[in-house]
Amino acid sequence: MGRAVRAETIVLWLCLAVVAIAGLAPIAVMVFESVWHDGHFSLNHYRELISAARFWPLFGNSVRLALATTTVCGLIGVPAGILFAKSDLPLRSGLMWLLTVPFVLPPYFIALGWSRVVARVGATTAEWLFGFGGCVLVLSSVFLPIIMLLTFASVSNVDGRLEEAGRLAFGWPAVLRRITLPLSAPGIAFSLVLVFLLAIGELSVPSFLRYPVLPVLSFTQFAASYNFGAATAAAVPLAALALLGVLIESALLQNRVFTFRSIGRGLLISLGRWNPIAAAIFGLLTVALVIFPLSALFADAFSLTTLHDAMQRAGASIVRSVIYSAIAATILMALGFLLAQLTRDRGQRLVNFLTLALFAIPGTVLSIGLVRLWNSPMTWFIYTTPALLILGYTAQYCAVTTRLSLAGFFLIPKTFDEAARLSGASWTQRLFRIFVPLSNRTLVCAWLAAYILCLRDVPIALMTASPGGDPLPARILTLMANGAPPMIASLCLIMAIASLIPLVILARVIPSRGITG
Amino acid sequence: MSYIEVDRVSKSFGERVVVNQLSLHIERSERLVLFGPSGCGKTTLLRLLAGLEIPDQGSIQIDGRLVANVGENFVPPEKRDLGMVFQDLALWPHMTVQENLTFGLNARRVRKHEAKARVREMLYRVGLEHRMDAKPHQLSGGEQQRVALARALVPRPSILLMDEPLSSLDDERKRAIASDLLSLQSQLAFTLIYVTHDRAETDLLASRVCQMRDGSVA
Numbered sequence: 001m002g003r004a005v006r007a008e009t010i011v012l013w014l015c016l017a018v019v020a021i022a023g024l025a026p027i028a029v030m031v032f033e034s035v036w037h038d039g040h041f042s043l044n045h046y047r048e049l050i051s052a053a054r055f056w057p058l059f060g061n062s063v064r065l066a067l068a069t070t071t072v073c074g075l076i077g078v079p080a081g082i083l084f085a086k087s088d089l090p091l092r093s094g095l096m097w098l099l100t101v102p103f104v105l106p107p108y109f110i111a112l113g114w115s116r117v118v119a120r121v122g123a124t125t126a127e128w129l130f131g132f133g134g135c136v137l138v139l140s141s142v143f144l145p146i147i148m149l150l151t152f153a154s155v156s157n158v159d160g161r162l163e164e165a166g167r168l169a170f171g172w173p174a175v176l177r178r179i180t181l182p183l184s185a186p187g188i189a190f191s192l193v194l195v196f197l198l199a200i201g202e203l204s205v206p207s208f209l210r211y212p213v214l215p216v217l218s219f220t221q222f223a224a225s226y227n228f229g230a231a232t233a234a235a236v237p238l239a240a241l242a243l244l245g246v247l248i249e250s251a252l253l254q255n256r257v258f259t260f261r262s263i264g265r266g267l268l269i270s271l272g273r274w275n276p277i278a279a280a281i282f283g284l285l286t287v288a289l290v291i292f293p294l295s296a297l298f299a300d301a302f303s304l305t306t307l308h309d310a311m312q313r314a315g316a317s318i319v320r321s322v323i324y325s326a327i328a329a330t331i332l333m334a335l336g337f338l339l340a341q342l343t344r345d346r347g348q349r350l351v352n353f354l355t356l357a358l359f360a361i362p363g364t365v366l367s368i369g370l371v372r373l374w375n376s377p378m379t380w381f382i383y384t385t386p387a388l389l390i391l392g393y394t395a396q397y398c399a400v401t402t403r404l405s406l407a408g409f410f411l412i413p414k415t416f417d418e419a420a421r422l423s424g425a426s427w428t429q430r431l432f433r434i435f436v437p438l439s440n441r442t443l444v445c446a447w448l449a450a451y452i453l454c455l456r457d458v459p460i461a462l463m464t465a466s467p468g469g470d471p472l473p474a475r476i477l478t479l480m481a482n483g484a485p486p487m488i489a490s491l492c493l494i495m496a497i498a499s500l501i502p503l504v505i506l507a508r509v510i511p512s513r514g515i516t517g
Numbered sequence: 518m519s520y521i522e523v524d525r526v527s528k529s530f531g532e533r534v535v536v537n538q539l540s541l542h543i544e545r546s547e548r549l550v551l552f553g554p555s556g557c558g559k560t561t562l563l564r565l566l567a568g569l570e571i572p573d574q575g576s577i578q579i580d581g582r583l584v585a586n587v588g589e590n591f592v593p594p595e596k597r598d599l600g601m602v603f604q605d606l607a608l609w610p611h612m613t614v615q616e617n618l619t620f621g622l623n624a625r626r627v628r629k630h631e632a633k634a635r636v637r638e639m640l641y642r643v644g645l646e647h648r649m650d651a652k653p654h655q656l657s658g659g660e661q662q663r664v665a666l667a668r669a670l671v672p673r674p675s676i677l678l679m680d681e682p683l684s685s686l687d688d689e690r691k692r693a694i695a696s697d698l699l700s701l702q703s704q705l706a707f708t709l710i711y712v713t714h715d716r717a718e719t720d721l722l723a724s725r726v727c728q729m730r731d732g733s734v735a
Binding site: 413415416418419420421422423424425426429433434437438 | 567569593594595596597599600601603604605607609610611620621623624625668669672
């Protein structure tokens with residue numbers, strides 16, 4: 001097929017090489033080293049881990065926490081997503097974006113907010129917060145948007161004509177039960193699996209709220225004991241669970257891509273006299289899960305003295321956070337766009353599987369792998385620079401930009417590309433003259449989503465940043481040990497502003513009548 | 518030897534055989550209409566000729582050159598010297614009419630001033646020289662059809678493939694565009710292969726009709 005095909009093939013292999021270097025190689029090295037001890041195969045680390053008295057309770061705690069978080073998120077997020085997509089609930093758009101706020105902030109912010117509340121209320125509530133209940137509350141606030149937004153997307157994707165056909169025979173509850181929900185069930189189930197995986201791999205919240213789970217053990221072995229073998233062995237069960245989750249996702253969704261397009265609203269859930277009650281419930285939820293803890297967190301943040309102090313203590317970290325996240329987001333946007341374009345017709349399942357597996361693997365696991373892979377004198381140009389951090393971000397979040405781009409491509413008729421081919425255009429000409437201009441909104445969304453995810457990331461920032469080069473989420477976590485609460489509050493406020501600006505842009509870029517994602 | 522030779526070509530999508538051992542000979546400058554009901558394989562045959570699909574079996578030759586053979590496209594679509602008007606027209610919405618037409622000439626590295634002249638001439642031929650700065654969504658349905666036709670013809674292909682492009686138009690507009698098409702074909706002498714399930718279009722355009730059924734020529 002000549003030069004054009006070779007260019008495509010080379011670019012595809014380069015993209016796959018980036019994914020392999022950033023994500024697959026570290027995981028492979030990590031698994032290898034966990035079973036290779038003193039020059040021979042050994043399962044000693046695993047034997048020690050499994051026989052250790054603390055492993056099973058920690059594993060049980062991790063699973064219990066993830067299950068409880070998923071249940072709470074499901075019970076609130078699914079009805080919320082449906083009502084925001086299909087009902088006449090007042091202020092639904094504003095409520096949806098407000099409930100999304102905790103997800104764009106580092107997860108421990110909500111925990112910190114609740115700890116401020118508890119500090120003001122008294123010690124009795126502290127017992128409840130610092131433990132299982134507190135972890136479930138905080139993680140549910142943080143991961144609720146995933147289920148809410150994916151449910152919103154799934155039910156919005158149902159062809160409105162099918163629902164309208166159903167409405168001719170049934171009322172909205174029956175249409176919702178018999179048409180909308182069965183058609184959106186795979187997407188909703190996927191969101192539940194995703195939240196389970198993210199909750200089981202969460203490090204900062206259980207660590208802050210002193211609830212012992214497996215990622216905390218893995219991090220402690222890595223950071224405090226420098227026992228890579230044990231850290232890896234503790235991380236591998238999490239990686240295995242992530243892989244299982246991705247396999248379930250593949251079975252559930254069969255790589256279905258969500259395109260948030262407008263194909264008629266279809267079903268309209270008219271809440272009637274329940275409207276004020278539903279609005280009050282969601283309003284209260286928003287206050288309880290978002291406004292209350294964040295107000296408590298930011299209450300002491302607005303003094304000019306503390307803001308000045310915060311800038312002095314962590315100003316460089318703020319700049320680093322923004323720069324690293326922007327660089328990573330640009331790489332992720334380009335990588336996701338190219339991977340999606342090149343695998344649109346072939347190889348999509350493999351790319352989806354690989355990238356989603358890397359997304360589902362906890363950041364602690366990926367970071368241990370990255371440190372093991374690059375910590376050698378020959379590769380110190382990576383290990384001692386922000387490149388390691390950016391590699392980690394790239395591996396962890398390329399699933400997001402790839403899927404967003406893919407969803408965008410499915411909205412571009414295939415004949416546009418075919419017409420360009422028949423006009424004699426090469427792959428690069430088609431890429432830059434047809435696909436890029438037609439995907440500008442998708443590209444902006446992908447960049448902003450990647451930027452937000454990198455900016456809020458804690459485990460990769462904490463474990464892979466070079467000495468003295470830590471981004472803000474890691475810096476705040478370090479300063480929390482001995483910093484004054486008002487100064488920490490100011491830092492959190494600065495971090496929140498840096499995260500919320502792109503969220504506001506995202507809310508404006510995504511039009512109310514159709515988005516891709 | 519005919520200008521286009523399709524020899525025992527088959528194409529399946531999964532279990533479904535869409536084109537089945539089809540053979541067809543087409544002469545230079547002929548106006549062949551592939552006629553048949555929906556799902557009989559007309560569009561797939563057109564896409565096989567364009568190089569947008571690869572045959573599972575059989576071979577395709579154009580002007581004595583083997584362009585596709587069992588499971589392989591020797592000549593990619595952009596190198597087959599043909600134009601195509603798609604059913605949905607596929608006008609690039611972010612480009613003006615002029616840019617839509619110039620794109621193919623740029624890709625073929627035609628010099629800028631020559632490209633400009635050819636675009637103007639082609640737009641004059643289809644009566645749209647005054648609309649060259651319009652975006653596709655600013656045009657009427659009939660104007661969009663003409664732009665799609667002009668875009669396919671401006672690189673001067675020797676073959677023009679058309680996949681039911683007039684199906685969405687009323688009878689009057691259909692006749693007007695068919696008349697333009699016949700006039701262009703007599704001036705530029707390209708080979709026209711036109712797919713339709715509409716008998717009226719067949720009567721308007723065909724110098725030869727090829728009836729298709731179940732993936733074969735009936």
